[in-house]
Amino acid sequence: xxxxxxxxxxxxxxxxxxxxxxxxxxxxxxxxxxxxxxxxxxxxxxxxxxxxxxxxxxxxxxxxxxxxxxxxxxxxxxxxxxxxxxxxxxxxxxxxxxxxxxxxxxxxxxxxxxxxxxxxxxxxxxxxxxxxxxxxxxxxxxxxxxxxxxxxxxxxxxxxxxxxxxxxxxxxxxxxxxxxxxxxxxxxxxxxxxxxxxxxxxxxxxxxxxxxxxxxxxxxxxxxxxxxxxxxxxxxxxxxxxxxxxxxx
Numbered sequence: 001x002x003x004x005x006x007x008x009x010x011x012x013x014x015x016x017x018x019x020x021x022x023x024x025x026x027x028x029x030x031x032x033x034x035x036x037x038x039x040x041x042x043x044x045x046x047x048x049x050x051x052x053x054x055x056x057x058x059x060x061x062x063x064x065x066x067x068x069x070x071x072x073x074x075x076x077x078x079x080x081x082x083x084x085x086x087x088x089x090x091x092x093x094x095x096x097x098x099x100x101x102x103x104x105x106x107x108x109x110x111x112x113x114x115x116x117x118x119x120x121x122x123x124x125x126x127x128x129x130x131x132x133x134x135x136x137x138x139x140x141x142x143x144x145x146x147x148x149x150x151x152x153x154x155x156x157x158x159x160x161x162x163x164x165x166x167x168x169x170x171x172x173x174x175x176x177x178x179x180x181x182x183x184x185x186x187x188x189x190x191x192x193x194x195x196x197x198x199x200x201x202x203x204x205x206x207x208x209x210x211x212x213x214x215x216x217x218x219x220x221x222x223x224x225x226x227x228x229x230x231x232x233x234x235x236x237x238x239x240x241x242x243x244x245x246x247x248x249x
Contacts, residue, residue, distance in 0.1 A: 011058075013048060014040075022058070029066040029075060037062065038078035042086065045107040046093075052103040056110030063115070076115075080124070083108060087128045090135070102177045105132045109181045113188070126192045129185065130200065136178035137203040142222075143213040175218040178204075179225045186225075187233040201229060 011019045018040060025037045041059060045052040062075050086093065086104055094101035109132075112125045135141060190197040207214065208222040227239055 013051065014044065025062050025075070026058070026065060029062055030069050030071070034062070034066065034075035035078035038075055038082055042079070042082045042107070046086070046100050046103050049099065049103055049106065052106040053110060055107055056114035059111060060114040079111070083111065083125075083128075087131075090132065094135070098173055102173045105136065105177055105181060108132060109185050113185050121188050121192060123192070126189065127196075129189060130193065130196045133178060133181060133189075134200055134203065136174045136181075137200060137207060139207060139210065139213075141174045141178075142172075142207040142210075142218060172215065172218055175221050179221045182225050183228065186229065190229075190233075197229075201226065 011022050014022065021032055021037060021040065024032045025034065029037075038059075041055055045055045059075075059079055063073070066073060066075050087108070090101065090104065093104060108125065109129055112121060112129050115122050115125070117123075186197070204222055204226060208219055208226065214222075224239070228235055231239070
């Protein structure tokens, strides 16, 4: 399916009126209330794990369309303001809904991956993204037992993990999200702030080495991402064979 087909698919879960709003925003952003569009996208991203991992592409397309028209960047400003609000209240969101929290982390990483300033990642998003990943790497997050009821959708993106983690059942929400987001944006984040990445992987290694409370699958995920970074954010054929066989077994 081509690019246009994928964009069309992403909005099928919305009602007809909202679908029309988003289609217009993509084609003629000056004809709609772009702050409303930004809020609609964020609201849906916090509820729908599938949409949250693809919303960055839609936001990028709207920003590109708006940049071709004269006037201020209303959508971009509205999107970043809403992201800031959700970031500031992230602990309340996490306490209220684990799935909403995982969706938010997926969404902000997706936005970081797509939005650029002078062809560089947005500096303003580097520390918020790191803060979210640090929260996922805390011991209480690694040991959470809340699980996906069926096949996990994961929080993947353009650069998914080499093993199809999202096809597994019963995978812990937060460990899954942490690993998949590091596959997606870890290399970019390290280039922007290598010291924080070092600190994050100290947490991840400590979590992996904790004697109790971590499932064997969570340990496998953490070991895989440790080795993935050590190999220069790449997966060697040997590592792929090892992790794939371990998951299959």
